[in-house]
Amino acid sequence: MSDYPPEPFTRRRKLTRASDIEIKPVTWMWEDNGAGRIPAGSQVVAAGREGTGKSSFGIWMSAGVTTGTLPGSLLGTPYDVIYVAVEDSWEHTIAGRLKAAGADLDRVWRLDVEVSEDEISTINLPYDFDLLEESITEYGVKLVVLDPLISTIGSSVDTHKERSVRTVLDPLARMADRTGCVMLGIAHFGKAAGTDASSLITGSGAFKNVPRAIFGFAVDPEDGSRVMTQTKNSLGRTDLPSLAYSIESTKVQTTAGGYAEVGKFVFGGEAPRSVEQILASSSSDGDRTQDKLDAVDFLKDALDGAWSKTTDIQEEAKQVHSISERTLNRARKGLAVVAKKFPTGKDGKGEWWLSLPEQSANLPAPEPEGKGATESDSEGKGATPDAVTSEDCQGANQDRVMELWHPGTLAPDPEPIDDSPELVADVVPIKRTRTVKPKCGWCEKAFTPVRQAAYCSKNCRQNANRASKKKTGE
Structure with missing residues (x-):
């Protein structure tokens, strides 16, 4: 063994002929009626306003992966899932929803980071990339849910600047590609009005530019129905139908022996209107x-x-x-x-005049034109x-x-x-x-x-x- 420290790595070029690159077909982790919606090893975003059910969609995906029932490349083989929840309680919300969705709870992992002997925190990207990839590789994880995605990004990253956000999303996309794991980020819509669900995602444009697939969620104010539309599908069809879904109330047994009422995400076929149409309305x-x-x-x-x-x-x-x-x-x-006719026109012709209802009784009648x-x-x-x-x-x-x-x-x-x-x-x-x-x-x-x-x-x-x-x- 040499007593000298290794020399520092020097950046150098690497060229690869396109003819030497193996061309592979797209592997779809989730297929819907034979059409690919989520490619394996990709970064995906589910976005919508508060209360539309986008987190419940993440639960639905987790249940399908852990039980091997998700239509697509994983069908028939269960895999592990990492779920990072920042806003919701695991004890009162996440665990109950997973159970109601039929997930194999032994295959769902809650990922936290110990920052000291007495303190546990949420993962901080990009600082905890190594910890995340180590967990994915060790347990063969095929789905990571970051709920919400923006809360897992460190405070040093300006989430309103694309270049800054890409220091997190670009490496995350490469990690997904290396491991074959889907990174599903839950995102919120901003307050701005618009019909493009991808453009309404809070933060910089990187949140819509980097992911390979984006799903928009909305509640139709006309009848209260819920709709999911795939607004981006970089590797597949862009004309996939919108899907109707509902959040059904379900009771699950608690550890203490009682019952807790939670929501369950259930698809209901094609929707008559898209998220864009609902937002436009x-x-x-x-x-x-x-x-x-x-x-x-x-x-x-x-x-x-x-x-x-x-x-x-x-x-x-x-x-x-x-x-x-x-x-x-x-x-x-x-x-x-109040509208009233007065003889104010030429030669006493009647004309319509307006006044506020609370003032009309006390106002003097308008004088005819030319009177002075x-x-x-x-x-x-x-x-x-x-x-x-x-x-x-x-x-x-x-x-x-x-x-x-x-x-x-x-x-x-x-x-x-x-x-x-x-x-x-x-x-x-x-x-x-x-x-x-x-x-x-x-x-x-x-x-x-x-x-x-x-x-x-x-x-x-x-x-x-x-x-x-x-x-x-x-």
Whole structure:
């Protein structure tokens, strides 16, 4: 034996001809009606919102592997499973679910790490890779469930950066390939809306890019049914049907002699709708609800303290706030807005006006168009036609515009048009000009071809409402 320490390994190249690589067929650990869903020796993710049953799917897989009943390459031969549960209790949840699913409990291993003589912790990846692979190899494990996957990743890894997450997932995928063991990670959806289940997984894009198979889980709000859709199948068919499943309540006997009630994952054939369709439906319902709330806020502001002409409300809602007529009508119905006809049109023609129900009884009727101060009224106030100047007309028009202007609409012109039916003596007609750019009544930013009035006002209004609700603690 040499007394000298071994020389440090030096990185060096390794080239292999493609002709020297043995081409092998894909071995499917789980097949469904002859179609491969999970390839052996791969990394897989099961993702969904809370309470959809994705952890129960991991239990179902564990039961099939430990009893040799899972359709696929393991059928007929039972193998061991390692289950790493971080969020659920083994005594009250995991062990009972495994028993209800029919798993061979002698073949299911709970993996923890002793960090000191008095402390036991969950595995920490990538630091505990060697411990995990050693356990897989020693007991011939064919399935490792990490529930949830993100909780087994060490705090030094930034789970929102792909490059950082790949320092864990890439070696985990290589370990799966070396050992022939499937690494099933349970993942949660984030709060963002969307229809692509893979893109909704919390964290960086690596959680959807590295795995060879991804399953999405959802509960259909229309009838409460549960659906599983395979949203990624890198080595097999991408058009596999979605599967319906249920979580059945099952009683299992406890060690103390009593019974515990747990959930059991049961497939129920093909599902009529996919997870994507359910998410799209839920997202659409949420958008419609938010649009109605925005329309309600608009009506409350626009109708506060006065009757408002229906046509004006409809035009402002559509042009300034991008509120459709259908959404506006839904909001009107929800608020029980009062609609009343007044003879305010030309020659006393009737026009429809709106008001809030709690204010309509005390509001004065709107005056007909064109009704205003007469010549005698002006004389009574000490004004004569000869004394009226162009500045007076301009000021009167400006006051009228400011009176009619509401926040959320375009700012009034600094120099409005003098639209009097007759020119007063010695008054020079004022030409309509714009000395300032129109701007949003909420954020006070000038409109541009990119920043359109309707887009800005709607979004600024929503932001202002949200900020107000947040401030008041709603």
